[in-house]
Amino acid sequence: EIVMTQSPATLSVSPGERATLSCRASQSVSSNLAWYQQKPGQAPRLLIYGASTRATGIPGRFSGSGSGTEFTLTISSLQSEDFAVYYCQPYNNWPLHTFGQGTKLEIK
Amino acid sequence: EVQLVQSGAEVKKPGESLKISCKASGYIFTSYWIAWVRQMPGKGLEWMGIIYLGDSDTRYSPSFQGQVTISADKSIRTAYLQWSSLKASDTAMYYCARRAVVGYFDYWGQGTLVTVSS
Numbered sequence: 308e309i310v311m312t313q314s315p316a317t318l319s320v321s322p323g324e325r326a327t328l329s330c331r332a333s334q335s336v337s338s339n340l341a342w343y344q345q346k347p348g349q350a351p352r353l354l355i356y357g358a359s360t361r362a363t364g365i366p367g368r369f370s371g372s373g374s375g376t377e378f379t380l381t382i383s384s385l386q387s388e389d390f391a392v393y394y395c396q397p398y399n400n401w402p403l404h405t406f407g408q409g410t411k412l413e414i415k
Numbered sequence: 416e417v418q419l420v421q422s423g424a425e426v427k428k429p430g431e432s433l434k435i436s437c438k439a440s441g442y443i444f445t446s447y448w449i450a451w452v453r454q455m456p457g458k459g460l461e462w463m464g465i466i467y468l469g470d471s472d473t474r475y476s477p478s479f480q481g482q483v484t485i486s487a488d489k490s491i492r493t494a495y496l497q498w499s500s501l502k503a504s505d506t507a508m509y510y511c512a513r514r515a516v517v518g519y520f521d522y523w524g525q526g527t528l529v530t531v532s533s
Contacts, residue, residue, distance in 0.1 A: 339517075339518060341518075341519035341520070343460075343520070345460075350510055350523040350524065350525055350526050351452075351460065351510070351512075351520075351523055352523070353519060353520060353521050353522075353523075356515075356517070356519040356521075357517075362521070392459075394459065394460055396519065396520075398517070398518030398519050399518065401518075402465060402474035403462070403476065404450060404462040404465065404514075404518075404520075405462055405476075406452075406459060406460040406461070406462060407459075408459050409459045409460070
């Protein structure tokens with residue numbers, strides 16, 4: 308089983324600043340990694356797949372990078388609507404689809 | 416437009432049974448897998464299992480194997496998650512999600528809140 312570790316657990320950033328979230332896999336997942344955003348009271352939403360491809364409708368300030376075991380989600384200039392919880396998920400570990408434990412992005 | 420519409424909130428007592436649903440529309444239902452994801456209050460996302468709507472092939476997370484049953488009725492484009500005997504620890508929000516061909520979850524239902532309390 309691939310274990311995903313996200314860091315930090317909580318990240319405090321001011322609006323307009325850059326946020327960098329990390330996700331580490333216990334073994335290589337190549338580029339088969341997705342990021343999801345979940346706002347309070349809402350279902351998760353797909354942000355990034357293939358480690359770096361934005362899903363439909365996702366603003367350009369969101370970017371993903373990495374491959375193998377180390378991945379990063381960067382939000383270049385935080386907007387108020389970006390404060391949420393972010394999860395990573397590998398999807399090449401069939402049939403398992405385990406999520407990372409999440410990073411809460413909060414307003415500083 | 417792809418949509419996954421889940422059944423409404425449920426309040427049950429320990430020991431009762433329950434079946435919640437996820438109705439799909441806007442795509443070829445039988446060509447995709449549907450996953451179920453649990454979110455306990457204040458906690459993260461836990462993948463429970465997944466079902467292929469074409470032939471009902473089902474896979475479970477080891478953590479949920481034997482605890483729940485995932486099924487589907489392709490004639491009405493609906494996937495189900497059921498419990499035979501609920502526990503207080505089953506209290507959570509449950510989401511269904513469509514698994515894209517490549518593997519990520521591209522569409523999500525709105526969630527079904529299940530509350531189990533005596």
